[in-house]
Amino acid sequence: MGEPAGIGGDITLKAWRRRREGLPPFVLLDDPDRLRTLAARLGVRVPVVAVEGPEEALRHFAEALPVIPIALAAPSSPGVLNPANGPAVIAAIEAAVRLVQAGRVGAVVTNPIHKRCLHEAGFAFPGHTEFLAALAGGVIRPVMMLACPELRVVPVTIHLSLRRAVETLTTAAIVETATIAAQALKSDFGIPRPRLAVAGLNPHAGEGGAMGEEDIEIVAPAVGALKQAGIEAVGPLAPDTMFHPKARARYDAAICMYHDQALIPLKTIDFERGVNVTLGLPFVRSSPDHGTALDLAGSGRANEASLMAALHLAAEMAARRAAARAA
């Protein structure tokens, strides 16, 4: 479901209408009534069918959008946040995790949540990812990957100010993040020997210390440790020259030191089809790489491309992980 005042419903209805474009079947955890109202508002014909579980959903998917009902506490209007519906948003995530843990679905795809609204409803986690890690057992260090067909990026520090990102970057965090990324590229992306490109922190990767010591003191030792562990890693690379097409052909994922070093190239290259993937969880989880877009909710103008890419990628990852387990 995600935030019911956001575009989650809009893009899910639009994605289901394009199900014949090879979209993997999915079951929605949401309020069937609000979806029917939304479909009418958008003027799209989407039969909504309430189901008890994924097995029943699969039988209906070709003809109707299957929904496992999660009741909202209050009627939801597009664009209007209501913390009273926070518990339903959380219940949908919990129910999805129970289904994937029970092996009844292959992956979890989450629509965007509105953090501030959930926090007002008493939600104690910084975001989706941390909540999923807790549901998965809590000892996990989740790692965020953003992926589009042309590029995969994995930021080591994420939602920090640039100042805090510089201050908190450590060799250990780079090694841990890159190791989880390499493992996931093998198990979930079908790449037997993943090649990692590790970005420098500073312009020109510090140019031998002329522009900052961090690349020498923090990043280079991490690359050394990764190589020592048998992971194919190069770096620290000059951040500005590692994202053009020829450079991208040399690696399977870029390990980035801060949010915008990862997100600027990804969203510049492919703004609409970026997918957010959480690595390091015991189950596959993806989400569209955008927010709730409250101003677009109910307008018909929300773009379903990222959700569709998230569904495709989740299905591929789940299939590869299942195959790797069977082998």
Added chain:
Amino acid sequence: MGEPAGIGGDITLKAWRRRREGLPPFVLLDDPDRLRTLAARLGVRVPVVAVEGPEEALRHFAEALPVIPIALAAPSSPGVLNPANGPAVIAAIEAAVRLVQAGRVGAVVTNPIHKRCLHEAGFAFPGHTEFLAALAGGVIRPVMMLACPELRVVPVTIHLSLRRAVETLTTAAIVETATIAAQALKSDFGIPRPRLAVAGLNPHAGEGGAMGEEDIEIVAPAVGALKQAGIEAVGPLAPDTMFHPKARARYDAAICMYHDQALIPLKTIDFERGVNVTLGLPFVRSSPDHGTALDLAGSGRANEASLMAALHLAAEMAARRAAARAA
């Protein structure tokens, strides 16, 4: 000339051979003998003619590469730095500035220099740009713009570590940089009402202070001051969502807070044709957006695209500036 051990000679010879692709005529300040030797090594037929000045150069340009001789102190080999040739590198820059100041050429285009080698030769400036500002009178604050057909970016802080960039960013520097950029877009780029997009410093432009206070305390006041001064500016914008094609259509230049925020999108979009332009000088100056590439010098593999783009852009800017002065 630039650094004679680098690719400056290679790309200039290759560019001259493509002069019929509408390249503006130019005169090279270099050592004719080393160019003849280099042409022979590369196996390219480029007649080199020594000339006394630009007027004579213009008469020869269609048939030969015109060169105003600057004698090297020692023979130069591709890839082998020799500080003894530093004075010749500096003399070439000085001679170019004298020509443009005298109105005998329209613009200065500089091939890459090797800073460390020049510093060993006693050169006291951090780089090209500061030296040119000194030659232009010294009271000037030069501003760097990187331009390709799809994007123009102007970094406020440049060759600093990321930590220092965060620490030294000020409202005054943003306002001054953006004001010089807006003026140059009018006089040199033919844009009567330039639209500036001002990037935030932090992820999501700080998200209301949740990820850093700088966007509220430093960047937003700069945008306010620019608007107050009648400059069309928006921001602080979330850095990751301002460089995709639809976003780029909304502005003429992006004012960026640090080197890689500007350079990552530019080099991701167009790695080969980026041009470095110095704004705020009393004359037009551009340069290819790459270094000396010592390892490629003399190999024939250096790419002349950026130098050609720099020559084209310099000619366009010079023509617009001349027209603006005449009007």
